[in-house]
Amino acid sequence: MYQLNEILENKVINKLILGFERSPDQLNKPHESDAEIIQLNDNIKLAITTDSISEEISTGLYDDPYLIGWMIVMVNMSDLAAVGATPIGILISEIIPKTFSEEKIKELQKGISDACKAYDTFVLGGDTNEGGILILTGTAIGIIKNEKPLTRLGCKPGDIIYSSGKLGSGNAYAISKLISQTNSFSGYKPSAQIKNCKIISNYASCCMDTSDGLISTLDQLMRLNNVGFELVEDWEKIIDGNSLQYAENNHIPPWLLFAGQHGEFELIFTIPQDLKDSFLEEALLTGFEPIVLGIVIPDSKVKIYLYGKMIPIDTAFIRNLPAETKGDINHYLKLLLEYDSGLKNTPSLNFTTH
Amino acid sequence: MYQLNEILENKVINKLILGFERSPDQLNKPHESDAEIIQLNDNIKLAITTDSISEEISTGLYDDPYLIGWMIVMVNMSDLAAVGATPIGILISEIIPKTFSEEKIKELQKGISDACKAYDTFVLGGDTNEGGILILTGTAIGIIKNEKPLTRLGCKPGDIIYSSGKLGSGNAYAISKLISQTNSFSGYKPSAQIKNCKIISNYASCCMDTSDGLISTLDQLMRLNNVGFELVEDWEKIIDGNSLQYAENNHIPPWLLFAGQHGEFELIFTIPQDLKDSFLEEALLTGFEPIVLGIVIPDSKVKIYLYGKMIPIDTAFIRNLPAETKGDINHYLKLLLEYDSGLKNTPSLNFTTH
Numbered sequence: 001m002y003q004l005n006e007i008l009e010n011k012v013i014n015k016l017i018l019g020f021e022r023s024p025d026q027l028n029k030p031h032e033s034d035a036e037i038i039q040l041n042d043n044i045k046l047a048i049t050t051d052s053i054s055e056e057i058s059t060g061l062y063d064d065p066y067l068i069g070w071m072i073v074m075v076n077m078s079d080l081a082a083v084g085a086t087p088i089g090i091l092i093s094e095i096i097p098k099t100f101s102e103e104k105i106k107e108l109q110k111g112i113s114d115a116c117k118a119y120d121t122f123v124l125g126g127d128t129n130e131g132g133i134l135i136l137t138g139t140a141i142g143i144i145k146n147e148k149p150l151t152r153l154g155c156k157p158g159d160i161i162y163s164s165g166k167l168g169s170g171n172a173y174a175i176s177k178l179i180s181q182t183n184s185f186s187g188y189k190p191s192a193q194i195k196n197c198k199i200i201s202n203y204a205s206c207c208m209d210t211s212d213g214l215i216s217t218l219d220q221l222m223r224l225n226n227v228g229f230e231l232v233e234d235w236e237k238i239i240d241g242n243s244l245q246y247a248e249n250n251h252i253p254p255w256l257l258f259a260g261q262h263g264e265f266e267l268i269f270t271i272p273q274d275l276k277d278s279f280l281e282e283a284l285l286t287g288f289e290p291i292v293l294g295i296v297i298p299d300s301k302v303k304i305y306l307y308g309k310m311i312p313i314d315t316a317f318i319r320n321l322p323a324e325t326k327g328d329i330n331h332y333l334k335l336l337l338e339y340d341s342g343l344k345n346t347p348s349l350n351f352t353t354h
Numbered sequence: 355m356y357q358l359n360e361i362l363e364n365k366v367i368n369k370l371i372l373g374f375e376r377s378p379d380q381l382n383k384p385h386e387s388d389a390e391i392i393q394l395n396d397n398i399k400l401a402i403t404t405d406s407i408s409e410e411i412s413t414g415l416y417d418d419p420y421l422i423g424w425m426i427v428m429v430n431m432s433d434l435a436a437v438g439a440t441p442i443g444i445l446i447s448e449i450i451p452k453t454f455s456e457e458k459i460k461e462l463q464k465g466i467s468d469a470c471k472a473y474d475t476f477v478l479g480g481d482t483n484e485g486g487i488l489i490l491t492g493t494a495i496g497i498i499k500n501e502k503p504l505t506r507l508g509c510k511p512g513d514i515i516y517s518s519g520k521l522g523s524g525n526a527y528a529i530s531k532l533i534s535q536t537n538s539f540s541g542y543k544p545s546a547q548i549k550n551c552k553i554i555s556n557y558a559s560c561c562m563d564t565s566d567g568l569i570s571t572l573d574q575l576m577r578l579n580n581v582g583f584e585l586v587e588d589w590e591k592i593i594d595g596n597s598l599q600y601a602e603n604n605h606i607p608p609w610l611l612f613a614g615q616h617g618e619f620e621l622i623f624t625i626p627q628d629l630k631d632s633f634l635e636e637a638l639l640t641g642f643e644p645i646v647l648g649i650v651i652p653d654s655k656v657k658i659y660l661y662g663k664m665i666p667i668d669t670a671f672i673r674n675l676p677a678e679t680k681g682d683i684n685h686y687l688k689l690l691l692e693y694d695s696g697l698k699n700t701p702s703l704n705f706t707t708h
Contacts, residue, residue, distance in 0.1 A: 012482060016448070016459070019467045023443050023476035036479040038442060040398070040497075050445040050493055054483045088392060089377050091404040093491045094370070105370070113373045122377035125390040128366060129408045132486060137447045139404055139493035143394075 069111020084201025085142030168243030423465020438555025439496030
């Protein structure tokens with residue numbers, strides 16, 4: 001676990017679960033999939049996942065009750081999508097402050113209800129408590145119909161990396177909410193890839209959502225699969241228009257929209273070269289247009305073409321930075337910008353042939 | 355829903371779920387069972403439940419990390435037991451304060467691990483966040499093998515009410531932690547009835563755990579089934595020895611150990627008269643000794659034999675009192691003691707014949 005433990009978040013998790021026995025019916029090991037995968041009987045595999053929204057509220061990142069309601073369903077559905085599961089439903093535990101108005105509660109519940117409708121799923125139950133600040137915990141369950149469940153494991157050098165959609169809105173939104181002296185960024189309302197995940201799970205060699213941003217996702221896939229990723233030269237095309245404009249207006253290097261750790265909940269997945277044509281054919285039939293990000297390489301590095309050269313990014317530094325800067329968001333951004341400046345002086349690397 | 359809505363907690367829940375659509379695969383309606391029951395396919399029913407531990411920590415009721423870890427598994431397993439489910443596992447979301455020591459985290463995780471071993475189950479996954487105070491949310495899933503799942507619905511007048519074990523320790527413990535000038539009460543470590551629930555689910559007409567104390571449980575069953583309950587004359591035998599002694603030492607009328615809303619997680623269930631013998635026979639074979647509490651009556655009242663007469667208890671008053679007294683625990687106890695004094699002057703009632 002040396003490689004995984006280089007990332008503080010992985011280390012914390014590994015420490016917490018150290019004394020726990022694993023279920024003999026669980027098909028994934030820790031870190032290996034976005035949702036837990038349980039073999040229920042010969043024919044049925046369950047996917048189950050839990051996610052809380054608390055730090056996002058306490059830091060002020062989420063302050064709109066409707067968005068919070070939407071997100072508690074969406075983040076959990078996104079984990080189900082990443083293992084190719086069809087949702088059965090969600091349970092939601094709500095800790096609500098006394099001071100939270102009736103109007104806000106209505107908005108919160110409307111967000112939950114709308115998200116359930118969007119994913120054709122249902123609130124099955126929940127729990128309610130009073131507390132100092134609003135905290136929501138969702139637990140979603142689904143069924144996996146594929147023989148071989150989709151996990152974070154399985155990509156090989158040569159596979160093509162795709163994103164289910166354009167990236168950057170999660171971090172553009174986070175900058176606008178958390179960094180003073182930036183303009184507002186509107187329209188952050190991510191969608192879980194419940195619909196497209198069916199096709200993806202038929203072809204992909206591995207999959208993970210960008211809940212923590214693209215670089216965290218690639219870094220984790222790199223550590224788990226012992227491979228690397230090289231992003232295509234014209235990676236600016238991967239960023240959605242509003243977010244790119246927003247970064248430019250606020251003098252933020254666009255690639256930092258991949259580095260921040262508030263994601264857009266797209267699926268990052270890899271397709272073996274020989275399956276590419278049939279995958280794209282089936283995808284296009286449903287109107288799904290996946291975006292090529294780059295290629296899987298043997299060398300365990302994440303490389304981006306920046307400032308006229310292919311640069312290996314210090315993804316461990318980027319992933320550990322929020323913990324290292326202890327929640328001081330301005331200091332965090334300052335160090336990221338310094339890292340970016342440093343890259344301009346990095347010697348160039350040869351391209352991997354592909 | 356008039357009858358259910360008389361209880362503030364039910365009213366809050368009904369308001370929260372007002373705009374939510376129900377899953378066509380869900381076999382229970384709101385309030386009707388301790389865990390949600392989902393028809394997965396022709397052969398399989400899933401039970402799923404979520405419970406947070408937050409107010410218990412913020413009020414100081416739980417301050418031992420080991421107990422908190424034990425409880426987050428146990429409370430969720432108890433809900434599975436109440437629907438006769440066999441556990442598959444649990445997911446736990448932990449919000450941990452920065453100030454929480456390594457030592458305390460170890461104790462917390464040990465409590466979780468020990469409880470999982472006790473119920474032959476597993477932590478399947480989880481989520482970790484930093485926050486102001488410790489909050490745990492567990493979500494347990496299980497499988498229901500019975501054709502007809504056990505719920506809170508189905509008891510009829512004449513059925514016998516049982517408890518899976520002696521009662522009172524939850525409230526004796528709560529008094530010791532929350533009321534100043536009381537002595538300490540040790541040994542509160544409740545067990546979920548995962549083992550005994552198999553036999554119970556083969557015979558019982560309804561079932562619910564005492565997570566909120568006996569009177570809350572009987573009140574909710576009364577409202578759902580449109581029946582009442584009459585507790586046996588020698589109900590003091592229902593209270594476990596330590597708790598009875600504790601109440602007497604602290605000058606608290608023993609029946610108030612049923613009224614407080616911190617339970618002991620026994621199962622309260624009803625058995626039709628004609629199944630009683632076979633139920634007891636099967637129970638005794640496994641060493642399970644259920645305790646008779648009383649009988650189901652047609653009149654929608656909870657009656658206890660107190661101060662030489664059979665008294666209908668104002669269970670709505672008792673259930674709503676924590677909310678009415680807004681967390682002022684000394685005021686809460688004062689009003690309960692005043693209510694008890696009032697009962698001494700209540701005119702006597704005729705016994706229901708049985």
